[in-house]
Amino acid sequence: MIDLFYAGWVNIYLRLEWGWSVVGSVSKTSQIPGFYRLSPVERLKLVKEFAGLSEEEASLVGSMKGLSLELADRMIENVIGGMTIPLGVAVNFLINGKDYLIPMAIEEPSVVAAASNAAKICRVKGGFTTSATPPIMIGQIQLTSVVDPNWAKMVILESKEEILALANAQDPMLVKLGGGAKDLDVKVLHTLAGPMVIAELHVDCRDAMGANAVNTMCEAVAPLIEQKTRGKVYLRIITNLASKRLARAKTVADKRALGGSNVVDDIISAYAFAAADPYRCATHNKGIMNGVIAVALATGQDTRALEAGAHAYAARSGHYSPLTTWEKNEEGDLVGTIELPMAVGLIGGATATHPVAKVCTKILGVKSAVELAQIMAAVGLAQNLAALRALSQEGIQKGHMKLHARNIAVAAGAEGSLVDIVAQKMIAERRIRFDRAKEILEELKSVVKQP
Numbered sequence: 279m280i281d282l283f284y285a286g287w288v289n290i291y292l293r294l295e296w297g298w299s300v301v302g303s304v305s306k307t308s309q310i311p312g313f314y315r316l317s318p319v320e321r322l323k324l325v326k327e328f329a330g331l332s333e334e335e336a337s338l339v340g341s342m343k344g345l346s347l348e349l350a351d352r353m354i355e356n357v358i359g360g361m362t363i364p365l366g367v368a369v370n371f372l373i374n375g376k377d378y379l380i381p382m383a384i385e386e387p388s389v390v391a392a393a394s395n396a397a398k399i400c401r402v403k404g405g406f407t408t409s410a411t412p413p414i415m416i417g418q419i420q421l422t423s424v425v426d427p428n429w430a431k432m433v434i435l436e437s438k439e440e441i442l443a444l445a446n447a448q449d450p451m452l453v454k455l456g457g458g459a460k461d462l463d464v465k466v467l468h469t470l471a472g473p474m475v476i477a478e479l480h481v482d483c484r485d486a487m488g489a490n491a492v493n494t495m496c497e498a499v500a501p502l503i504e505q506k507t508r509g510k511v512y513l514r515i516i517t518n519l520a521s522k523r524l525a526r527a528k529t530v531a532d533k534r535a536l537g538g539s540n541v542v543d544d545i546i547s548a549y550a551f552a553a554a555d556p557y558r559c560a561t562h563n564k565g566i567m568n569g570v571i572a573v574a575l576a577t578g579q580d581t582r583a584l585e586a587g588a589h590a591y592a593a594r595s596g597h598y599s600p601l602t603t604w605e606k607n608e609e610g611d612l613v614g615t616i617e618l619p620m621a622v623g624l625i626g627g628a629t630a631t632h633p634v635a636k637v638c639t640k641i642l643g644v645k646s647a648v649e650l651a652q653i654m655a656a657v658g659l660a661q662n663l664a665a666l667r668a669l670s671q672e673g674i675q676k677g678h679m680k681l682h683a684r685n686i687a688v689a690a691g692a693e694g695s696l697v698d699i700v701a702q703k704m705i706a707e708r709r710i711r712f713d714r715a716k717e718i719l720e721e722l723k724s725v726v727k728q729p
């Protein structure tokens with residue numbers, strides 16, 4: 279058997295009967311035809327070369343024992359063990375002219391394959407182009423018990439420089455890196471519990487997600503705000519609606535690569551449905567987050583913060599809306615864009631402590647949190663394209679349930695070679711259900727028991 283494919287940035291391998299043989303060199307590419315047909319060990323070998331992983335880093339991932347009990351016990355409370363979920367790699371991603379292999383940690387079948395397929399389609403016209411705002415997070419300080427809230431608002435704004443200086447005194451490291459508290463906004467809210475004055479610190483978090491940094495600043499400036507306004511501060515906390523920390527991506531999907539002009543129109547119609555109906559839109563955005571959160575989990579991000587931010591941003595107009603847009607250009611190709619908050623970091627949190635997250639970050643080869651944010655936006659856009667294409671054409675169940683059949687077989691108790699046998703039978707019967715998997719398993723076991 280001869281199977282030719284690219285192994286990252288240097289080697290072309292020939293798969294011969296007796297193993298792998300290097301026969302040439304190419305530039306680094308994430309296009310690895312047949313990647314999905316390889317064994318996990320073979321895939322890891324290619325990723326190791328692409329990303330320049332050490333033996334130790336590769337075996338951390340490959341062993342599925344990346345996190346020690348001792349380390350886990352230091353990360354959260356009441357630890358009893360670990361929970362491992364699959365780590366896949368999406369191929370074909372070309373972002374701002376650079377090739378990326380995308381590590382994705384997720385338990386749901388089809389997501390990694392869908393991202394890889396969409397990235398392959400987008401590659402035809404140059405892949406993804408991305409951008410981002412500076413990494414500004416917002417911290418809120420809730421001031422209550424002020425009789426004259428608008429007066430208090432003015433007092434806080436007049437003290438802006440003093441408040442920013444006090445906030446920045448909490449984090450000289452961040453300031454030294456060019457980050458820190460940059461601005462202050464104040465708003466008056468009329469709430470069920472009476473008027474409140476909300477001071478909002480805008481903090482450039484550089485390569486940190488920033489929750490700890492921002493919360494520390496908010497707590498530090500609260501007494502000063504109380505003293506100046508004679509009010510009472512309660513909450514001092516970051517907001518996950520990171521509307522000043524946005525990541526954006528755009529792509530042009532070639533109409534032929536998509537399957538024709540009709541597919542372009544069908545996808546635009548599917549997008550219009552989501553734009554008009556929050557029930558459809560929730561699933562539209564969930565599909566985007568399939569990709570975003572899989573990369574987030576692989577790289578040790580705060581996934582809940584990202585989910586909260588994305589959905590709150592989608593609802594900012596008062597009408598819950600898609601995080602992506604899809605339209606047709608003059609050539610009849612499909613143009614997609616995405617914009618969403620992306621509070622991710624390379625410093626702090628699990629990114630800095632989880633050994634596998636560190637390896638995943640190395641696989642991505644990102645140098646800054648802003649770069650990571652842009653990659654994740656591109657993955658979200660690709661994921662949405664794949665979902666809309668599948669949904670508007672053959673439906674997602676055909677591809678999804680084939681992969682899902684194996685999981686159902688395992689859940690029903692199948693082991694070893696029985697997993698594929700049970701799955702195949704359910705697919706052939708078009709009855710991919712837990713109860714049917716159990717029946718098939720029983721039938722197979724009774725056949726084996728017979729003399």
Ligand code: NAD
Binds near residue numbers: 455457483484487516
């Ligand atoms: P952190 O406090 O561990 O690290 C950030 C600090 O690292 C900065 O304050 C800075 O002093 C230092 N630093 C060194 N090099 C840096 C660089 N290049 N760029 C930026 N900072 C640098 O982490 P964090 O990012 O402030 O907090 C993230 C954690 O907070 C996550 O684990 C998250 O789950 C958690 N958290 C989240 C929420 C929320 O989302 N609502 C609330 C509380 C805590």
